[in-house]
Amino acid sequence: MKRRDGTPGAQPSPGPKSLQFVGVLNGEYESSSSEGDSDSEDGAAELPRSSSSGSGDDSGGGSDSGTPGPPSGGEARDPEPEAEPEPQPGAQGSRCELSPRLREACAALQRQLSRPRGVARDGGAARLVAQEWFRVSSQRRSQAECVAGVLGAVVRLGRELLEHVVNLTDGNGNTALHYSVSHGNLGIASLLLDTGVCKIDHQNRAGYSALMLAALTSVGREEDMAVVQRLFRMGSVNAKASQTGQTALMLAISHGRQDTVAALLACGADVNVQDADGATALMCASEYGRLDTVRLLLAQPGCDPALLDNEGTSALAIALEAEQDEVAALLHAHLSSSQPGPPLPSDCPTAKPSEGGCSDGGEDPQPQ
Template identity: 50%
Template sequence: MEKTDEISPSTSIKSIMKKKDYGFRAGGNGTKKNLQFVGVNGGYETTSSEETSGEDSSPEDLSDSEAEKKCDGPDHRHVKDAHLTCEAGQGIPEGSCCATQESGPGEEVPHSKAERYKPSEEFLNACRALSQRLPETGTTTDQLLRQSLNTISQEWFRVSSRKSSSPAMVAAYLREVQPHSPHFLQLLVNLADRNGNTALHYSVSHSNFSIVKLLLETGVCNVDHQNKAGYTAVMITPLASAETSEDMAVVWKLLREGNVNIQATQGGQTALMLGVSHDREDMVQALLSCQADVNLQDHEGSSALMLACHHGNVDLVRLLLAHPACDSSLTDKAGRTALSIALKSPTHMEIAGLLRAHAEQGRSLGL
């Protein structure tokens, strides 16, 4: 995986960390909740929702390196909401920042729009220079090659990885790159910034599923690429908002192509744990259907079932217990079981009843 150490997209990032004491229902009350993941370079930054609202820094306020110091990653006990904005910057053809999604990702772009979506000459020249010496890109110290790679990376992230990115523009860039070589297309699609995030990470985090679809359709997208905190695009999918059947179809494609059981290096969370922690029943169902391991435990020994009990989500507890492989007797590192967690709260008695019934059924079957 080629990482661009010198330049990564200008970003403004704020996050609201999810506290242990309450759950969060994505998309609740009829409103869209963008549970967006951002890159990780180590610790966490905690802000309130009031602080986050309307206060994202502009590129003028933060340099690339300063913006990245604000990066944080999802923790199944802490992340409630995170916002990432790749601001438009230099290196993008004039007028492209206002491009609208008038053409579908697979449709031919009319000539006038094609001109607007056309990559900059600087980008195309860098592509030509780099494609001639592809084997050297990972190890070269050649200043011109490194400069070409940075030029490509900067423009690619600004075009593909903003919340407002246009699928038609991304499709136009992919078409321009394809003639160079399949290997060059693979390099572009899987470019990672200094936090290890690719365009796929950002597109999923922004719920830009039309762009996710385009990236997957290249056939060279590494869906299991982990960023520096060990999170893949598959893992952060439960934090996205799939609002249409078309969006959900892309989610299914992503989950089927990727490894749904990868665990993050920070905390050991899985996609299933994130889905449970954010009360995303639709995502939990999809993950279980795609062979998510219901009994995996994080670094503290918590399982998805324990998290559902902690958050008091009866529907998710019922869904997890219905999985034939679900083991409700697992203990975490503090010696707690799903039942002991449920019994801590007087409001979780229905959950406790479900757990007792599941355990009794297991005993009667000799499990």
């Protein structure tokens, strides 16, 4: 979790760029890395267009060149606007009802899902359903009304089909929940949670769950924060990203999402979890100079500021190295106040300073 590049400075860092988010939309890969404080309109991760291509089904296929990687230095931008959309075989009409072709494909897929495992299945129906599902649910301009219409039609065909569709993954392991959270389409995310079949803790190929992406999202409206809090309650807030060991709390801190940090702590986030480098949330906040966050973490019961990372470095040492003087002073004061005073000699009575005794100069011993 610790930064390995850049020169430490006295000013709090704005945070790293967000994890790269890669997906498949309309058969084309899109990837992103956004600034921690987000330059985008809604604060969600941007998805610049990539040249790779892949399918939209849940087979896990797709070009390796589209695999999510570490944050890149490229400037984030919105997907290129598309020309007038061609007629699609899927949802249509003001209520986004299923077209006859898509309804037939859904019914065929439902029948296939009901068959015993090992029985050969026709992949055509599955591919069409996956393509249309991601088109309707997973674009930046996707509408909750359309998603609700598709979900309603799907659940009428069978709950098994609903679970399959809601948890479909693209070639990079992203679900509709990953996309809706990343785009800030939290109304759609709420609909997906409403189904009761959403696999919230599913991690994409980069190792991140939708809950972790929610920790990066800039939440401005009260109703959106309610969705984020619901996601935190329903998922595992202490799950670690498979490749880095980061938790949602660490991600929120590194990107300066103070409200999200508070929400995670209220939902049981563990402040002492350590990532693959042995770093804790407190170390992260200390390095980036998040003074208010450091105060909040230290106030949590059980917070251990004396923990060391894999290099034997404490949060205080990290703050000093990064020249975060205010944070270092706060940590030093906290550590000093939590240490017991020097023990009294065995032959010294427990007398008050005014009564003499072994106190030095008539004053209480000062914490070391």
